[in-house]
Amino acid sequence: MGCSLSAEAPDRRPEQEEEEDALPVSLSAESREAIRSSWREIQEDISRVGVIMFVRLFETHPECKDAFFTFRDLNDVNTLRASKELKAHGLRIMYIIEKTVARIDQDDRLDQLILDLGRKHYQYKALPKYYDLMGEEFIHAIHPVLQERWTSDLEEAWKTLFLYITRTMKKGYQQAQRSHSSS
Numbered sequence: 001m002g003c004s005l006s007a008e009a010p011d012r013r014p015e016q017e018e019e020e021d022a023l024p025v026s027l028s029a030e031s032r033e034a035i036r037s038s039w040r041e042i043q044e045d046i047s048r049v050g051v052i053m054f055v056r057l058f059e060t061h062p063e064c065k066d067a068f069f070t071f072r073d074l075n076d077v078n079t080l081r082a083s084k085e086l087k088a089h090g091l092r093i094m095y096i097i098e099k100t101v102a103r104i105d106q107d108d109r110l111d112q113l114i115l116d117l118g119r120k121h122y123q124y125k126a127l128p129k130y131y132d133l134m135g136e137e138f139i140h141a142i143h144p145v146l147q148e149r150w151t152s153d154l155e156e157a158w159k160t161l162f163l164y165i166t167r168t169m170k171k172g173y174q175q176a177q178r179s180h181s182s183s
């Protein structure tokens with residue numbers, strides 16, 4: 001059990017791929033520091049990054065829009081970009097990332113925050129198969145903000161953090177699903 005970021009990640013063989021979700025995710029002290037300092041720059045642009053993430057998500061996977069009552073019927077990209085609801089939703093995601101970065105060294109508090117988020121997504125009917133896409137879109141959106149400060153190590157660090165977030169959200173989702181089916 002446990003989803004902590006600081007746990008040692010064991011070597012993984014390809015045939016263990018199906019057990020991927022059971023493996024812990026780890027981030028070195030250097031990677032944590034790289035995330036913290038890049039976040040300070042991303043923070044200045046959070047509402048724009050949030051909107052870019054969602055517009056691209058909906059362009060590449062329009063079916064994700066069905067989960068959102070407020071913009072499921074908006075099909076035009078410019079209308080989506082200008083939508084206040086989409087901006088507000090993008091900001092909610094960015095605030096959770098802000099909290100994640102703030103708790104990056106406090107495994108238990110971080111696990112609780114993200115497990116709870118996964119449980120809420122069960123109520124929102126947002127399927128786990130789409131969570132990984134959000135990490136890809138986040139990385140795509142922050143790249144131009146960081147420009148020449150972007151490095152492959154930083155990219156790996158953010159990918160690892162999102163791997164942790166999505167795996168932990170999936171666990172929270174499954175917990176809510178189990179308690180719903182046993183009640």
Ligand code: HEM
Nearest residue numbers: 064067068089092093096124126127130131134135165166
């Ligand atoms: C890494 C992935 C994701 C993160 C970090 C994330 C984060 C959040 C946050 C922070 C909220 C507000 C929670 C609250 O009510 O307090 C939220 C709400 C919501 N999310 Fe996500 N989310 C992710 C992926 C997704 C995906 C892929 C979908 C759709 C397929 C989705 C659908 C929703 C819906 C429908 C709501 C509630 C409506 C709203 O707040 O506008 N989420 N999400």
